[in-house]
Amino acid sequence: MADAIGPRLYSCYRCQNPVSRHDDIVSKGFQASSGRAFLFTHAMNISLGPRQDRHLITGLHTVADVYCSCCGEELGWKYVKAYEESQKYKEGKVILEKFKIVKENW
Template sequence: MEGPRIYSCSKCRSSIAFHDDIISKAFHGKKGRAYLFADVSGVDIGPKVDRPLLTGLHTVADIKCSNCHELLGWKYLKAYEVSQKYKEGKYILEKATIMKENW
C-alpha cells in the first residue's frame, strides 16, 4: 500500500510536509532552490525578524526541525508589498534541507 508523498528533514528524516501542500517550486533560499508550502509540521518557529529578501522587506521567522533542530527555511509572517501578501502564513523549505519519502 502506498502512503502519501512527503518531504522529510534530510538530517534526521522526520516528516515535515506533504507534497500536496506545495504552492510553488520557483523560490530561492540561502542555499539555492526552495519550495513554498501552504503548511508544514514537525518544526519549531523562531522569533520574528524583518528581513530584506529578493521580493522586498518581509517579517519572517526561521523554522527548524523539531527533532534535530536543523534550519530548514522560514515562515512568512508579513509582507509589506501588496503583491507579496499571498506569502503571509506560508513556509519556505530549502530543497537542500529536505528529502523525498514514499515516491
C-alpha cells in the first residue's frame, strides 16, 4: 500500500506550488537579506532569472534568482558558480528563503 502522506514538501507561500522536498535540505543555517534561508540540493517547479555576479556574505558568486513557476514569486537564488574554493560545494544548489516557503504533508 502506498504511503498516503507522501514526501514532506516545501511549497510557495503564495500559491502552494511544491518547490522542494525536505529530504533535499543541505543546511538550514543560511542568511538572506530578509532573514533565514535553507540550502537545497534540488528545487522543482521553479524558473530562473538571468545569471549575475553578486557579492554575498561568503564572497563573490554567480547566481540566478529563483521564481515560483506558478505565480512568479521570487523565492531565493541558485548558485551557478562560486569563485572561492571553500564555497564550491554550493554550485548548482538552491537557496529558498524561509518566510517564502511553507511546509506541506508534515
